[in-house]
Amino acid sequence: MSRRYDSRTTMFSPEGRLYQVEYAMEAIGNAGTCLGILASDGIVLACEKRITNKLLDEIFETEKLYRLSADMVCSVAGITSDANILVNELRHIAQRYQLQYQEPMPCEQLVSQLCDIKQTYTQFGGKRPFGVSLLYAGWDPHYGLQLYQSDPSGNFSGWKATCIGANNAQAMSTLESEFKEGITLEDAVPLAIKIMHKIMDQNKLTAEKLELATVTRSDDKTKMTIIPREKLEKLISEREKLAAAEKQK
Amino acid sequence: RVHGEYISKNIQLYSMRNGYELSPHAIANFTRRNMADFLRSRTPYQVNCVLGGVDKSSSRPAVYYLDYLGCLSQQPFAVQGYGSNFLYGLLDRHHRADITKEEALQLLNMCMKELKIRFAIS
Numbered sequence: 001m002s003r004r005y006d007s008r009t010t011m012f013s014p015e016g017r018l019y020q021v022e023y024a025m026e027a028i029g030n031a032g033t034c035l036g037i038l039a040s041d042g043i044v045l046a047c048e049k050r051i052t053n054k055l056l057d058e059i060f061e062t063e064k065l066y067r068l069s070a071d072m073v074c075s076v077a078g079i080t081s082d083a084n085i086l087v088n089e090l091r092h093i094a095q096r097y098q099l100q101y102q103e104p105m106p107c108e109q110l111v112s113q114l115c116d117i118k119q120t121y122t123q124f125g126g127k128r129p130f131g132v133s134l135l136y137a138g139w140d141p142h143y144g145l146q147l148y149q150s151d152p153s154g155n156f157s158g159w160k161a162t163c164i165g166a167n168n169a170q171a172m173s174t175l176e177s178e179f180k181e182g183i184t185l186e187d188a189v190p191l192a193i194k195i196m197h198k199i200m201d202q203n204k205l206t207a208e209k210l211e212l213a214t215v216t217r218s219d220d221k222t223k224m225t226i227i228p229r230e231k232l233e234k235l236i237s238e239r240e241k242l243a244a245a246e247k248q249k
Numbered sequence: 250r251v252h253g254e255y256i257s258k259n260i261q262l263y264s265m266r267n268g269y270e271l272s273p274h275a276i277a278n279f280t281r282r283n284m285a286d287f288l289r290s291r292t293p294y295q296v297n298c299v300l301g302g303v304d305k306s307s308s309r310p311a312v313y314y315l316d317y318l319g320c321l322s323q324q325p326f327a328v329q330g331y332g333s334n335f336l337y338g339l340l341d342r343h344h345r346a347d348i349t350k351e352e353a354l355q356l357l358n359m360c361m362k363e364l365k366i367r368f369a370i371s
Binding site: 108 | 269
């Protein structure tokens, strides 16, 4: 491998790779998992919290889930400080659109504009790329409920179900076999818990370590609901019972 | 005219970039924002507009009044220029919320006639 070409973010290697971008993706591969599933009546975002020291004072409601605008939320995986910058920028972009057009910004445009910014860090400036991948969940009148994923290269795509962060390959393969077209939120939430349970160390999935939110649409408004701890504990214990039953078979 | 072209080309660019059109509400506000931003620059636009459109998805029609100071208001009908002094009265008298397209055209003709008589336009 040509390590001589990896210290400049804006240089290609002879094999045609951008090493800094790939290293950024490595950093994310070690970060807390984020899972998203697009159901017919809502979107579920499940995130693994890594920071669970009991001495921590809870200033923010959520660690990995952020509201970007009235109609969009996102979850992040990777370097938290980088993520804060991007979330701030996303909020600015969405509000600038709203200021100009007096209408909420369509989802894909928001994702696309941020990704254009992320891309410039892989081509100009000599600054390193952002070590963050994001999952975006939102609604707009053009395409309804949507789920997007973006990575440090500035690439993005729309998904029916996807996963970023640690063990995402395992989660993706499980999703490929278990995701059914037309799945409802009622089934998507337990499915998300099931996959989080599988990929996190089996014994260690607790409500403390999980952040779960659903994005739904009712009364012409988009709602992001963060599932409270008691409900999470119930869902997790249900999953554990099912898992134990399956093991016994 | 230049302002009009700037706005219309931007609207076309939006459609080309995104694959769908801007709604009349968004276009009206975009135009207003543009006027308002330039108002306190060295080159303000001195254009009074009447905007009209039909929203593609809801099929709802809308008429907007937009003046050179950046005042935007959605109204059942709008007039700009000296004619407004006569025409608003006429429109107030004859316009209804459930007016049909044919009746509206007749009303428009009435307005033009009124202008010919009172305002001596050819």
